Amino acid sequence: MLLRDFEDRPLCYASGMSQVPDHDAPSVPSPEHVAELLVRHGYRSTAPRRAVVADVLARGRPFTAEEVVANLRQRVPEIGRATVYRTLELLASVDVLSRVLRSDGHPAYIAGTPGHRHHLVCSDCGAAVAFSACPVDELVRDLSRDTRFSIQGHLLEVFGLCPECQPTV
């Protein structure tokens, strides 16, 4: 696959921030919008890709590539595993998905959080809340000054238990 304008970038790029947590309702784009987005980036809109997009946009919490494969195989048995992996990577490259890490360290994707976002993920049920307040910028300035590193990006995930999963006292 050719991934245009996308090469080995770190998991997250610091590209802007807002000062207050905003816990946005995930702004999930429509399947048609995603299809058009792909075409605009020079990719083709194919049946397998549309199937992956449809599956993925319906999800409100982090999911793994294998989960998508398993779920998709039930309706589209002939779809290839590699295709799903490639499409997910593709969707991440155009900001329809973002990569997150579960608290067990396993990589996953989540839909509908374009831009610079981090996630608060429930380590029990997997429910996720996106937030764009990123407290790292000032730290990055200090580090950059003190270490002479040229900072490229950062990775921040917060883990906890959502209200539903907390043990009732």
Next chain:
Amino acid sequence: MLLRDFEDRPLCYASGMSQVPDHDAPSVPSPEHVAELLVRHGYRSTAPRRAVVADVLARGRPFTAEEVVANLRQRVPEIGRATVYRTLELLASVDVLSRVLRSDGHPAYIAGTPGHRHHLVCSDCGAAVAFSACPVDELVRDLSRDTRFSIQGHLLEVFGLCPECQPTV
């Protein structure tokens, strides 16, 4: 293996912070100190473990378990892969190592940064600088209040190019 006082904790726990970046020189303990530490925790001091400890303490940058296996096999061919993995996990549990993530998302270990630390890792050569300034605490308070999540921990890594790896202008 029995891992005492260590069960499935997230990659990083927020357990304290200092306000200023301190870029500590890594305080690498001696092999003897680590051996004693293990005994104090109720583990046995064995030849394979000492070999892993010796190998690991000599490293100044993040390394993967497989790297340790490969390197160790040259001098101690009979050492088992599982033993290395178990020993690394063990050393992380007693805070001799900490887990970090490379910018490609691959998990690794780094020696000599006990306590609550994060790392600035060069995405080219892998050189790492530890820092204990953790700007996440305030964010965690806000998130906790606004989302009613009970926050358990967080993961923060910063990536960049170290001075040696930056393209000379």
Next chain:
DNA sequence: TGATTATTGACACGGTGTCTCATCAAGTGG
């Protein structure tokens, strides 16, 4: 020294992601 038991090493296993390659089909221009 002998008993106890943690630890080891070999191996197999499952999961994950990548790669290859022949085939297919989306988009293009004629």
Next chain:
DNA sequence: CCACTTGATGAGACACCGTGTCAATAATCA
């Protein structure tokens, strides 16, 4: 509308990673 070009697909093999099992071994202690 058709043929062509080339990106995309799917099947399968493959490598890698981390874990689990289990009999054999060795560290500790009485």
